Amino acid sequence: MGYTFSLDDVAYLRSDAGCAALSEVAALPLTPASHLHDIGVARKTSPDRFAALVETVLLRRRAQSKLDGADGWLFTDDALQQATASPVAGHRARRFAGRDVHDVTCSVGADLVALSQVAARCIGSDLDPVRLAMARNNCGPDQLLLKADALKPASRATAVTADPARRDSAGRRKWHPSDFVPPLDELADAYAGRDLAVKCAPGIDFAVAPWADEVELVSLDGQVREACLWTRGLATPGVTRRASVLHGRGEWTITDAEPDDCPVRAPGEWIIDPDGAVVRAGLVRHYAARHGLWQLDERIAYLSGDTPPPGIRAFRVLEHAHYTEKALRTSLRAHGIGRLEILVRGLDVDPNTLRKRLKLAGPDEATVVLTRIGSRPTAVLCRATRT
Known part of the structure; x- marks a missing residue:
């Protein structure tokens, strides 16, 4: 705490x-x-x-590893845990460029700092006087801050952004949107008719927010950081789901407005594990279609292809076969594998337990992808490569 x-x-x-x-x-x-x-x-x-x-x-x-220029900032422990990482906050803020915007759960001001760089005018409000005092320190003397209840609109003619609290007083994470502070549906009702963006945990069941016009999943350097629910004028026409992938070399995005035609085939030369934002947004087939890849199984997120997309960690296939623990152990010994990364999707296998039983020995390292193709458990032995 x-x-x-x-x-x-x-x-x-x-x-x-x-x-x-x-x-x-x-x-x-x-x-x-x-x-x-x-x-x-x-x-x-x-x-x-x-x-x-x-x-x-x-x-x-x-x-320091989360927020840019925060050396002189003030935080509470909870506020820092929930604060948006600077690259993600900057990415989200760009949709508000040139707009007047009200952050109705501004906390210590991490999102306000990003918004102030692109928005026409920003307002921040919160019910916690300590966090507001910290936001005054963090955002500077010119930032307009109010003590206000997020469920009682205190501004007009502005776009609205919110980041409901998702932990209880003991620090335990809340998973049901009705337990958020403020509750998700009450927040949507309070700003019905306004352009609204709500930051949520990426594991939320998006069916509980039918009022959201667009759901965006955002990852940073390979880790899924947040979901954002966009409404009305902040949403992209024709798009209901989006994955945005941020990394040190830049960013890219994919949406459900793109084609999703891709075949289902046996493993080819490469295995590709799509970014988690793509998987959680339900855009695996769209990603495959964009890059000329195919699925191994219609219900499994692993993809394959002859050429991997650029700038990702992909897996060059050495061999693939029906998976049994005995057969895998034999294959690993034949290849002299002493260090093994185990990726699992679609099978009930615990990688740490399996690794101990395999009794690895040898000078080389590899990755094994354990998955299901149809009803057949399959092991794909690979070498990881940065493309």
Whole structure:
């Protein structure tokens, strides 16, 4: 759960004395081995606020891999966990370019910073006064911030964006949209008739949001980060599902408006495991059609082809056969495989348990794709390659 900040804590951390104390605490290792010593130093630095200082330094260190330019930011633990990674926030913000926009669950301001770079005007609001005070620090003195209930509209003629809380008071993740804060359907009802975007966890069942005109799944560097539900003028005409893939070399997107004609065939020269955003958006066939690939099975997301798409990690096929543990062990010994990546889809196989039973030995490494083709369990032995 982390430390519970107060408004007095925030005021102190923003003061000259607080900034100086933060600099002193930031110089400490704050590792498990140095914990007792470092806490003692922090306590001497500020007897009344040392816990807030230590927590802030630790949160800033965690934020470095997630948020750009957040060295001087203030967070709560929950707020940092739910904050949108900067590349994803920037991607989402671009749909609001030139618009007036109201972030009705602005928290500590991570999305507001991205929106302010492209929108005509931004408003941020939240019910938590501590997070609003932190947003004032993070977004700067010119950012318009309000204390307001997201379910009671406090603006007009703006597009609206929201990121409902998805954890309870004990930090446990909530999965049902009616348990979100604010609840998903109540949020949609409150802004019916307004252009609305709602950030959600990527595992949500999108059938619970029939009011969404477009559902977008977004991944960053191979990890699916979020879903966004777009309505009305923020949605793309003719598109109901989209996958957007962000990585260090740029980004690309695919939608259900594209063709989805692809055959089903036996494994070819390559196996391709589509990005998770493509899989969760239900766009595997569209991705296959775009790149001239085919499915191994209509119900399985693995694809195959003679040439893999550029810029991905693909798997060159060495051999494939009916899967049994005994047959796989024999094949791995014949190839001298001592290190094995195990990918599974469509079979009830635990990779870690299987790896131990295989008793691997040899100088080489490989990947095995365990899947079902029709009713036949199949093992495809491959070598991973970056295309």
